[in-house]
Amino acid sequence: MYLHGTSRINEQGHLEIGGCDTVKLAEQFGTPLYMVDEAHIRNRMRQFVTAFQKTGLAFQVAYASKAFSTLAMNRIVEEEGLLLDVVSDGELYTALQAGFPPDRIYFHGNNKTLSELEMALEVGVGLFVVDNFTELSLLDRLATTRGSKARILLRTTPGVEAHTHDYIQTGQEDSKFGFDYLSGQVFQAAQLALSSSGLELLGFHCHIGSQIFETEGFSLAIGKMADLCKECQNSLGFQTKVLNVGGGFGIRYNDRDQPLPVAKYVEAIERGVRIGFHGMDIPEIWVEPGRSIVGEAGTTLYTVGTMKEVPGVRKYISVDGGMNDNPRPALYQANYEAMLANRGAEPVAETVSVAGKLCESGDMLIWDVSLPQVKNGDLLAVSCTGAYNYSMANNYNRVRRPAVVFLREGVADLIVRRESLADLLQNDQLPERLKRKEVSVTDKDAVLETEG
Incomplete structure (x- = not known):
């Protein structure tokens, strides 16, 4: 091993x-x-931060808590200065109980419930990654009712298929996640967000899959995202402030796995961003590693x-x-x-x-x-x-x-x-009709006489 x-x-x-x-x-x-191994976790977090610092780009590293979420883990994330990505009220509650600053949390997920959105707005999460038109409309209505604006990124599927297991590919066109890129859905969503009263659009998000051992997929996805940002700038006058390129950086489970050093992934992201946004203002670049940290x-x-x-x-x-x-x-x-x-x-x-x-x-x-x-x-x-x-x-x-x-x-x-x-058994309940009833001595004698 x-x-x-x-x-x-x-x-x-x-x-x-x-x-x-x-x-x-x-x-x-x-x-x-x-x-x-706590030291290993901290070291991996610092590798991402150091690699981005060398690029000179404005950036944020967020930990994808779905990989491993506990009170202690969330404290380490805060101590290391990362953002936190949550995908449920349970992960959000864990983060809040750990004392994680809500304005450094953002909420992911393809089917956020009404109660989850209300909870996130109530505690003041920093941002929502909006996944579909239903959520876009619901979040707009909830924020407007509260007299506030919810900051959002729009998640899109850029049509890039990462070389990984079918169950953990998420960037291809036929996916449950995100607004479709090829049909123009994400551009339409941007139009709606910009015209809404309860939403503040900051930018876009994509995530092409997990356990990725090459950089080509990231380069292709960033190129398409840059085209989207350019179209929104030219047609809608919208300047993208944040571009989240997701996670999915591979790790070594066995000797057949050949992951790249963290710095190599980051260098590829930087190249893709500088090429794609040539002649444009480069937005703040976010990544959200989970597996590659823990x-x-x-x-x-x-x-x-x-x-x-x-x-x-x-x-x-x-x-x-x-x-x-x-x-x-x-x-x-x-x-x-x-x-x-x-x-x-x-x-x-x-x-x-x-x-x-x-x-x-x-x-x-x-x-x-x-x-x-x-x-x-x-x-x-x-x-x-x-x-x-x-x-x-x-x-x-x-x-x-x-x-x-x-x-x-x-x-x-x-x-x-x-x-x-x-x-x-802490959540089990036994209905009254199924509870064992105490039988008196007289009742027992009557049963015996009947059976006799």
Whole structure:
């Protein structure tokens, strides 16, 4: 397994992250356990900021909180000076409870509900990324009623198909996200926004997909967005103030992934912007990385339980988690690397497939991984689980969701406690008619006589 960030194999042959021995972490917090390298997160954030500072462009880096949202994570985002992108009232509430400044939050999403829009207006979020005509009209009406103006970007699908999995492409013409570029929908939306009483149009947004390992898609999308900005300037007299080119920067899950350094993505964005906006004022450039900030920082620790060997076919090892804490392999065939955290210095001896404990044939975390001879009770560490693992975790089979710890300089801070069995029932309600009724001794005797 490739060791990211502060990960290393220590003198005891154990995987160590952030100066913390993972074997001791398993003893302290149990497994499954999400372990997050805090220094790695901060370093990735600073790489984006530094790379943009070198371009000389006006910019903002926003963290896409859908990748991983907790109180502690939002505090780090604020400390590092980033904006925050939220897509639900739950993510917004988490940010507000963490004390994140609402004017540095912007609200995404293709189907924001009435209550979500009202909540966001009430707390004073800085901006809305408007996704469709329904939302455009509703937000205008709500803001006008309040006697305010909602600052907005219009999201468009520029017709660029990123080289990634079909389920995580978002920039192609046939997408649930955004105003269509090719048909002129986004230009029409700009006209409506500029003539509205409750909206202040700042610019445009696009996001072409996730896990992108090349820069061509960004260059093409920026070129089309620049054409849109030029058309709006010439025809509507609108000067674009903000251009958000999204995120999607790839990370390394396994040796088949070849992501570019952060600086290379930013350099390509700069080139595209300077070419596309030649002869025009360049707007402030925004990006919204999520996975590329937290993905490689996360590692999930499991305990190996049962094993099954199909002679001549495959050896399965089962762990105490699965698609409840990592649904990505089942959703879109995501591939991961792993190692035995308690025997990190030992040579590989066999190839096994890692199965989860959930009652689904598709509950497979890794199909083929080379490890030392696996034993019951070994600790299996799966790397790069920082993004879309905790945030997608569920209670299928009434399995409890794992704890989350931040690791830094030898200290492990619990930031999400492990769910208890009682937590699983906290929202359950038992109707009065189904409640067990106490039966008196007299009633019992009557039943016995009848049955006799």
